[in-house]
Amino acid sequence: MQRNTAKPRADWQRKVEVDGLTFHSPEDLAEQGAVYWDESAFYSFNADEIDTLESAANELQTMCLAAAQHIIDTKRYADLTIPPEAIPLIERTWNSEPPALYGRFDLMYDGxxxxxxxxxNADTPTSLIEAAVTQWNWLNECHVGSDQFNSLHERLVAKWKxxxxxxxxxxHFASADSEEDVLTVAYLRDTAQExxxxxxxxxxxxxGWDNGARRFVDxxxxxxxxxFKLYPWECLLAESFGPDAIATYDRTTWIEPIxxxxxxxxxxxxxxxxxxxxxPLLLEAYFDDPHAMRSYVRKPLLSREGANITLVAPGASTKTEGRYGExxxxxxxxxxxxTFPAADGSARYPVLGLWMIDQECGGMGIRESRTPITGNLSSFVPHLFR
Known part of the structure; x- marks a missing residue:
């Protein structure tokens, strides 16, 4: 595994916008002299490393499904602060196995x-367009003869079929009114149409809600x-229409299931x-208390995009802000x-996103940050393997 520098394509902005990646250069990053889609670098792997990552993700999926069964068998819902009204539906959908589509493991790895x-990220993962489409097109234009761990588009189409x-x-495909979410859903809609x-x-x-028919409408x-809703279940249940979603769950096929x-x-x-x-694939972790760990990361149960994370080390701590602190x-x-050095000598910290489609790993995307905490503005950097 290596981080390599590269010269971006002269018209890369136009090309990634054609892919649907219009949020390639957000203002917050531009102020730092950075971009979200960053092809001034790429990560390279050998085939054995890709096999290691794929096998790890598939093993983690099996372990997570066993952990979900354990939670259900032992009724450990309070540990996860699952709303009581959701529990019967969780148990019923777990046993009936309704359609589910995708998820993304975030892994640390240095080769x-x-x-x-x-x-x-099993419910509402993003960074999908850049992983499935944009980095694939970059590879085929810039690195003919190399390969990429990426069969995401084909697997998504196959799963819809x-x-x-x-x-x-x-x-129906729905999301919150943010550019990334709307475009992610539009891409998933394209795969369903294909x-x-x-x-x-x-x-x-x-x-909308049809009170007479007791069902949701467009x-x-x-x-x-x-x-298909790119909207977290815990947020949906907290909305005014949350009780209606619970009461009429069986009238709608929800993807992802509850x-x-x-x-x-x-x-x-x-x-x-x-x-x-x-x-070997896990990091030591506990509820609420670090136990004997001197260096640890404190994460709210429901935080997203690196929000409200505290990195604690002897004599120091680093904290991010957000709305998930309670x-x-x-x-x-x-x-x-x-840690990999960038061209300017500063450090880059990659996190590898391993995508699960139909319970199998189908590709990878890499987000890298300039600090040890990966956040919403961490750049996406393409990869290849030889």
Whole structure:
């Protein structure tokens, strides 16, 4: 595994916008002289390293499913602050196995030892367009003859075809009103359409409620029978329409299904450590208390994009701000992230996102930051292997 410098394509902005990646240069990063899509560098791997990462992600998926079964069997919902009204649906959907689509493991790795799980984005992962499309097109233009760990687009289309018989069409796609979320959903909608499904797209705030029929409707007052929602379950249940979603759950096929709340919660990390102590793919983790760890990362159960993270080390600590600071948290061992020098001599800290489609790993995207905490503005850097 190496970090390599490269000369960006002269018209790279136009090319990535054609891919659907219009948020390549946000103002907050531009003020730092940086960009989100950063092809001034790329990571290279050998085939054995790619095999290691793929095998690790597949093993972690098996372990996480076993951990979800453990939570259900032992009723450990309070540890994850799961709302009581969601529990019967979690158990029912876990047993009935309704359609589920994707997730993303975030791993630390430097090529010299086993990857380590940082967290699992099992409900609402983003960074998908850049992983599935933009870095693939970059590879084919800039590095002909090299390969990339990336079959995401083909696997997504295949998964939609696989679950199509269980979906009432059109499949509605919804998200919050943010550029990245809307475009991520638009891309997923494209993969569903390529699979032959009828689709529609709207914002979460545009979803209506037909009180007479007791069901959700779209802007044309048509019933929403299948909904892919890029919107966290815990946020959805806290909305005014949350009780309606619970009461009428069986009238809509929800993707992702509600049982994914178990895996998208940071509480899965200490539970995995309990079930698989000292496993080479895991970092030591506990609920609320660091125990004997002197260096650790404190994470709220439901934080996202590096918000409200505290990195604690002897004599020092680093903290990020955000809106997830209330409630329970986990403490996870602070193993040092891989560090690579950039062209200007400063350090870069990569986190590898391993994408799961249909319970199997289908590709990788890399976010790198200038600090040990990966956040919403961390750059996406493409990769290849030889």
């Amino acid at each position: 010299s030892g086993p990857p380590k799980l940082l967290e699992y 696989d679950i199509a018989p269980f979906l009432q069409q059109p499949v 699979a032959g499904l009828a689709t529609a797209q709207l914002l979460m705030e545009e979803i 802007l044309e007052d048509q019933p929403i029978r299948t909904l 049982w994914k709340m178990l895996l998208a919660n940071k509480g899965i990390l200490p539970i995995l450590w309990e079930l698989y102590p000292n496993h 409630g329970r948290f986990v403490c996870q061992q602070a193993a040092p992230l891989a």
